[in-house]
Amino acid sequence: MGFPGTWMTESESMIYRVVPKCACSTIGQIMYYSDHGSFYDGDIHDADQGLHKWAREESHNPINANVKTRSAPAFTCVRNPYSRILSSFFDKICGIQRNGNRYRGNLVPMLVQKYGIEVGGEDGKEDFDQIRSFRRFLLFARDTIRWRRPMDPDIHWSAVSGHVSTFIVNGGRYDSIFWTEKFDEGMQGVLDRVQTRHPVDLAAIPRFNESEGHGPKRAHPVEDYFDDLSMHLVYEIYKRDFDLFRYDFENPANKMPIGEIDLDEVHAKLGD
Template sequence: MGFPGIWMTESESVVYRVVPKCACSTIGQIMYYSDHGSFFDGDIHDATDGLHKWAQEHSQGPITRNVQEHRSYAFTCVRNPYTRILSSFFDKICGIQRNGRRYRGNLVPRLAYDYGVEVGGEDGQEEFDQIQSFRRFLLFARDTIRFRRPMDPDIHWSATSGHVSTFVRNGGRYDKIIWTEKFDDGMQGVLDQINTPHSVDLKEIPRFNESEGHGPKRLHPVEDYFDDLSMHLVYEIYKRDFELFKYDVEDPSNKQPIGEIDLDEVHAKLGD
């Protein structure tokens, strides 16, 4: 299986497990900058050089050797399940992607037909009942994750713990897991532990939110999108995320973690 989702600087200063919708664009640009002294011109996900990625065949050897010998500091970044699934809905379901088309072709028409999801018209800018449509999308997301129908789960709403676990199961070990909600503190903690060709001042780093502006603006507070049934579905889907990464399942309005991540627990429970 190897190490899917792993990015590593060319200098091998740091290894990072990408988790979609968890500040991955900003982290990738920080890694790129730390090696080259400049940012990648474009979406870092499109970069084919300047950064080792498992998806690139020429990177697989260096990544495998590094991870198996734990040569470099390894980390990942996680996010509150409530805000992550909500972000996925507005970006991937309601939004027009950077190629000018809907995400995954016929996915949105299928959601509209099978689940009654509205997305704001052709351009995503028309008014629609965001809360009702999101809750219907949540049923679809649950069906894909629990029952793998009407399709396999998408990486943008499959559980964070699932992404994080592939690294552990294949022999990797994390030195740190940071929270998107406390990004500056967490990322600074990573930078303090590694030596990079170019120093990084986090205060000067822009936030590379490549999904921003794709879809309609969220009109309501996070908690308004989750009634009792929605909260039950989110817990059913993301139980392990809440437990391992210490988020508050009882209060969707509290996006902050409520405890410290226990790396030993993470490795033990995700290494099976």
């Protein structure tokens, strides 16, 4: 199976397991900059040169070799399940994508029809009951993850631990896993361990939020979207994410972790 979702700098200085909706655009651009001294002109997900990606056939051998010898530090970045699933809703369901179309073609019309979700009209800019529609989307996300109906789960709302685990199961080992919510501290920790062709000043790096502006603005605090039932659904879907990455299930208003990530525990529990 190899290492799907894995990126590596061309200089082979660092290896990153991409997790959607967890600062992946910014991390990819930092990796690109560290080799080339400039940012990729466009969405880093579209880059087909300047960065090794498992999706590119020619990158398989160098990524494989580095993962096996552990000659470059491997890392990933995780995010609070409450804010991540909410971000997925506004970006992928309510938003118009960068190609000018709705995400995954007929997905949104199906959600409107089968789950009664509203998305803010044709352009996503009309007012609608965000809380009611999000909670209905959450039922849909649970159905895709629990029963793979009416479709397989999408990478943007499938559990972070599932993305993280493929790297471990196929023979990789993380040197660090850090939180989106403490991004500068975590990313600096990675950079401190490597020699880069170009120095990276994190304080000067812009945040490449490629989903920003796709959809309507969130009208309420995160916690307003989650009542008792939706909190139960989120825990059903993301229990391992809360447990392994030390997020606060009891309080959706608290996006910050409440403990330290135990790398040995992560490898033991996700390596089966």
